[in-house]
Amino acid sequence: MIIDSHTHLIPPDVIENWSHYVSRDATFAELFHRSSKTSTAEQLIEAMNKHGIAISVVLGMGWTDNSLNEYVNDYLLESSRKYPDKIVPVTGIVPSSGNQGIYEAERCLSAGSRGFGEIHAYSQSNNLIDFDLMSSYMVMLKEYDYPLIVHGSEPVxxxxxxxxxxxxxxxxxxxxxxxxxxxxxxxxGAGLPFYELMPEISSTFTNVLYDSAATTLLYREKVFEVVEKIA
Structure with missing residues (x-):
């Protein structure tokens, strides 16, 4: 069975109304332009069937605008209800939005979300190492035993x-x-698998997993072999 653990869905009308969203959301402005290729749920299912993918985990995008985040979250949850054996939803969070963000996270968990992410700390202006900013979300995830997905940035x-x-x-x-x-x-993870050769890192990272999304844009194919040896 092949599982794609890192995919994104965008409601079709969001890209169609590009000019409306580009001025409202910093992450949207950073990642998308008028001709950006995006995927609806139906397009994702078609691609999965074509390439033999059994299950796809669909992630939020680290939006900065609460209304866009909620709208996309609804689309992810709706898509998972439409294709329950194919799509697993992981919904977006906006930690800087205070109680509104926490309520949205709770709502999504109650509606079937299986985790939070993808966090784009840079465009979201989230200080990940601010314990108070992130703790409410992490407590929820620990209670449900669900993960947080975080975008990593290579330092070089x-x-x-x-x-x-x-x-x-x-x-x-x-x-x-x-x-x-x-x-x-x-x-x-911004190259952190290689740092797990350091005992103090590997002993701390016992609950850390890595995904290989965008490998062909970042590394040579040999990265799989190298990381497998480290593991």
């Missing part, structure tokens, strides 16, 4: 839209503050 190499600056130091500090919660560090 080429720039690309959405890269951000959430590098190994920030991610390591964040994991250290919440060692008992499952955390998925996206895009090979």
């Amino acid at each position: 190499g080429h720039q690309y839209p959405g890269k951000g600056n959430t590098g190994p130091n920030v991610l390591e500090s964040f994991v250290t503050k919440f060692p008992d919660v499952k955390i998925v560090l996206a895009h090979w």
Whole structure:
């Protein structure tokens, strides 16, 4: 069985109304332009059937605008209800929005969300190492035994839209503050698998997982072999 653990869905009318959202949401402005290729639930299912993907985990996008975050979350949850054997929803959060963000996270968990993310700390202006900012969300995740998915930023190499600056130091500090919660560090976690050769890192990262999304844009294919040896 093949599971794609990192996909995104965008409601079709969001890209159609690009100019409306680009001025409201920093993450949207960073990642999307008028000709951006996005996927609806139906397009994702078609691609999954074509390529033999059994299940896709669909993530939020780290929006900055609460209304856009809630709208996309509704679409993810609706898509999972429409394709319950194919789509697993992980909904977005806006930690900087105070109680409104916490209420939205609680609502999504009650509606069937299986975790939170993807966090884009840079565009969302989230200080991941601010314990008070993130603790309410992490308590919820620990209670449900669900993960948080965090975008990782390589400290070297080429720039690309959405890269951000959430590098190994920030991610390591964040994991250290919440060692008992499952955390998925996206895009090979800014290279942190290689630092798990250090005993103090591997002993702290016992609840950390990595996804390989965007591998072909970041690393040579050999990265799979190298990380497998480290593990």
